[in-house]
Amino acid sequence: MRLDKKPSPPSADARSGEEALSELLRILGEGMETLIGELRKIPKEKMKHYFMELENIRGFLETLEFIRETMPEERLQETIRNTIKSIRKSFENIPRAVIAQMTAVSVDPACGLPDFIFRIMRQLGPAIRLSKNEMSAWIEIDSEEAVFYTPETVLECLKRRNVVRGVLESQVREIFNASLFDQEILAAKGKPPTLGLDGRIEFKIQVEDMGRAPKKLASGRVSFKEIKLFDYIAMGNVLAEKIPPAPGTSGYTVTDRTLAPPEAREAEFPECEYTKISEDGKTLVATENCCVTKKNGQILLEPSLVVSGSVSFETGNLDSQVSVIVQKDVMPDFTIRSEKDIHIQGTVEAARLETKGNIVIKGGLIGKDKALLEASGDISARFITNATATSSTQIVVESEIINSKIWSGGKVVAAGVPGQIVGGEIDADADVAANTIGSELGVKTIIRLGGKIEDLSALILETQQKIAEQEEAMDKCAMIIETIKQQIAQSPAPPEELKQALERARDMSQKIRYAYNDLIVESDGLQAQYEDSLKRTRTVRARKNIMPGVIIQIQGAELVIKKPTGPATIVKQGDELAVFPFKEIDAS
Numbered sequence: 001m002r003l004d005k006k007p008s009p010p011s012a013d014a015r016s017g018e019e020a021l022s023e024l025l026r027i028l029g030e031g032m033e034t035l036i037g038e039l040r041k042i043p044k045e046k047m048k049h050y051f052m053e054l055e056n057i058r059g060f061l062e063t064l065e066f067i068r069e070t071m072p073e074e075r076l077q078e079t080i081r082n083t084i085k086s087i088r089k090s091f092e093n094i095p096r097a098v099i100a101q102m103t104a105v106s107v108d109p110a111c112g113l114p115d116f117i118f119r120i121m122r123q124l125g126p127a128i129r130l131s132k133n134e135m136s137a138w139i140e141i142d143s144e145e146a147v148f149y150t151p152e153t154v155l156e157c158l159k160r161r162n163v164v165r166g167v168l169e170s171q172v173r174e175i176f177n178a179s180l181f182d183q184e185i186l187a188a189k190g191k192p193p194t195l196g197l198d199g200r201i202e203f204k205i206q207v208e209d210m211g212r213a214p215k216k217l218a219s220g221r222v223s224f225k226e227i228k229l230f231d232y233i234a235m236g237n238v239l240a241e242k243i244p245p246a247p248g249t250s251g252y253t254v255t256d257r258t259l260a261p262p263e264a265r266e267a268e269f270p271e272c273e274y275t276k277i278s279e280d281g282k283t284l285v286a287t288e289n290c291c292v293t294k295k296n297g298q299i300l301l302e303p304s305l306v307v308s309g310s311v312s313f314e315t316g317n318l319d320s321q322v323s324v325i326v327q328k329d330v331m332p333d334f335t336i337r338s339e340k341d342i343h344i345q346g347t348v349e350a351a352r353l354e355t356k357g358n359i360v361i362k363g364g365l366i367g368k369d370k371a372l373l374e375a376s377g378d379i380s381a382r383f384i385t386n387a388t389a390t391s392s393t394q395i396v397v398e399s400e401i402i403n404s405k406i407w408s409g410g411k412v413v414a415a416g417v418p419g420q421i422v423g424g425e426i427d428a429d430a431d432v433a434a435n436t437i438g439s440e441l442g443v444k445t446i447i448r449l450g451g452k453i454e455d456l457s458a459l460i461l462e463t464q465q466k467i468a469e470q471e472e473a474m475d476k477c478a479m480i481i482e483t484i485k486q487q488i489a490q491s492p493a494p495p496e497e498l499k500q501a502l503e504r505a506r507d508m509s510q511k512i513r514y515a516y517n518d519l520i521v522e523s524d525g526l527q528a529q530y531e532d533s534l535k536r537t538r539t540v541r542a543r544k545n546i547m548p549g550v551i552i553q554i555q556g557a558e559l560v561i562k563k564p565t566g567p568a569t570i571v572k573q574g575d576e577l578a579v580f581p582f583k584e585i586d587a588s
Contacts, residue, residue: 025065031114031120034104035054035091035105080124084121128157138186139158146179154187163188171185194251201284202241202242203240205233235288239272241282247261247263249261272300291303295357305325310328311326317334320336323341326345329344330348332349333351334351340355340357341359346363348364354372359377359380369387372389377393379391380395383400385402388404388405388406390406393410395412395428396411397413399419400418400419412431413432419434419435420436421434422445426445427449431540435542435544437542437547439549446550449555450538456529474509477512538572539583539585540552542567542568542582546570548561548562549561554572556575568582
C-alpha cells in the first residue's frame with residue numbers, strides 16, 4: 001500500500017463550475033474503478049459484501065453521468081458529497097488487512113481514505129451558501145469532513161465560488177480553532193450602498209401661511225399686522241435657490257458586484273408665475289415686481305391690482321385674475337371678483353366680494369341684508385353685520401357678528417372686544433367662539449356644527465387605488481428584470497440590447513418606487529386628516545355668556561339655552577350636548 005500524498009489541485013482554477021464538477025465526477029469514476037478492481041483480486045467469499053456495496057455506488061455514478069446536465073449545480077455538488085459519504089462508509093468497513101494488500105489505491109494519511117476521495121473533497125469544498133442578494137456567504141463544515149480542509153483550502157473554495165470581497169478570514173480560521181462544525185458560520189459580508197441626500201429648494205423670502213390665525217394683542221384686539229402674510233420682491237431678484245443633491249456611495253456584494261446607490265433626486269423649482277429660471281439653472285428669479293404670499297405651504301407671486309381710492313362708479317365692478325387691493329372703501333351694490341386675494345383697507349357696504357383666495361376687510365362689513373362674501377380661503381374683518389359670508393377655512397372678526405348668515409369649513413371666531421355673535425345663523429365645522437353669544441333681549445341665534453368628511457374619504461379611496469396600481473406596476477417590473485437577468489445569465493455573450501433593456505427596466509422600477517413612496521406619504525396624510533376629523537371635538541365657546549334664545553346644534557344633537565350660562569364650552573357627549581366651563585383653545 002502506497003502512502004505518498006498527491007499534491008492538491010492548483011488553487012486558481014479557471015474552469016467554470018460545471019467543468020469543475022465534470023472533472024470531479026471523472027476522478028470519482030476512475031477512483032471507483034480502481035478500488036473495485038483491487039477488490040476483485042481478493043477472494044470473493046471474503047469481499048462479497050463490500051464488493052456489492054461499491055458496485056451499487058458505481059452503478060449510481062453511471063446513472064448520474066446521464067442525468068447530471070439536468071441538475072442544478074448546487075444539487076449536483078450535494079449529490080457528489082453524499083456519494084462520497086457512502087463510499088467512505090463502505091471503505092471504512094473494509095478490513096485494514098485487505099486495504100494493505102491493495103497496490104493501485106493510494107490512501108491519504110490525514111484521513112485514512114483513498115487519495116481520490118481526499119482530492120475530490122478538497123476541490124469540492126465545504127457547503128457554501130450565498131444569500132439571494134449576494135450580500136453574505138455562509139459556510140457549514142460537516143464535522144466528519146473537517147479532516148479534508150484547512151482554513152487556507154476553505155478560503156480557496158470561497159474564491160472558486162466567486163466569494164472574493166468582504167471575506168471574514170478571522171471567522172473562517174475560528175471555525176477550525178473552536179471546532180465550529182455542523183453549523184453555518186458567516187464567512188463573507190458585502191457592503192450596502194449608502195443613500196445620498198435629495199436636492200432641495202431654499203426660498204430667500206419668508207412669509208407666514210395664509211391659514212394662520214391673527215395674533216391676539218394684550219388689549220383684547222386682534223392684529224392682522226403682526227403676522228407677516230405678505231412680502232414683496234423686485235424684478236430680477238432671486239426668489240429661491242436650488243441646493244444640489246448629495247450623492248450616496250456605492251456598495252458591493254461578496255461576489256464583487258458593485259451596488260450603485262439610489263440616485264439622489266434633484267429638486268425642481270415650483271411652477272411660479274412671474275418667475276424664470278436662471279441660465280445656470282441654480283436660481284429662480286422674479287420677472288416682475290410682485291407680492292409674495294404662501295397658501296397651503298405653496299409660495300405664490302402675484303402682481304396685485306391696486307385701487308388707490310374706493311370701488312365706486314369711478315371704477316365700476318372689478319373682475320381680476322390677480323389680488324385686489326382697495327385702499328379705501330367698497331360702495332353699495334358693487335362687486336369684486338378675484339382669482340386671488342381681496343384686501344379692503346376701508347369698509348365694505350352692501351357689496352359682493354367673491355374670491356378663490358382670502359378676503360381681508362380692515363374697516364368691517366355693513367351688509368344691509370344685501371352683502372355677500374364668498375372665499376375659498378379665510379375671511380377676516382373688523383366686524384360683520386346683516387350680511388352673508390362663506391369661507392372654506394375660517395372666519396375671524398375683531399369685534400362682532402350681528403344678524404348674519406355665516407358658513408365656515410373651519411371655525412368662526414369673534415376674537416376681540418366686544419367679541420359678540422348676536423342673531424342670524426352660524427354654521428361651522430370645528431369651533432364657534434366669542435365673548436358673548438346671543439343677547440339679553442333673547443334674540444334668536446342659531447349655531448350649527450358638523451364636519452363633512454366625504455371629500456376626504458373620496459380622496460383616500462382614490463389614493464389607495466393609485467397605490468394598488470403602483471404595486472401592480474412594481475411587480476411587473478420585478479418580473480421583467482428577473483426574466484432579463486436570467487436571459488443574460490444563460491447567454492455566454494449577452495447582446496448589448498439585453499443589457500440596455502435591463503437598465504431601462506431598473507430605471508422604470510426606481511421611478512415607480514418613487515411615485516409609490518410619494519403616494520404612501522399622501523395617503524398617510526389624508527388618513528391622518530380623516531381620523532383627526534372623526535375624533536375632532538366640536539365646540540361652542542363663550543368667554544362670558546351664552547344667552548337665552550341661542551339654539552346650538554352639534555351633529556344632530558340640540559340644546560336651547562334658557563338662561564345665561566356664564567363662561568361656557570358646549571360639546572357633544574353621546575347623543576346629547578353638555579355644558580362645561582369655558583376653555584381656551586390654542587388658535588395657532
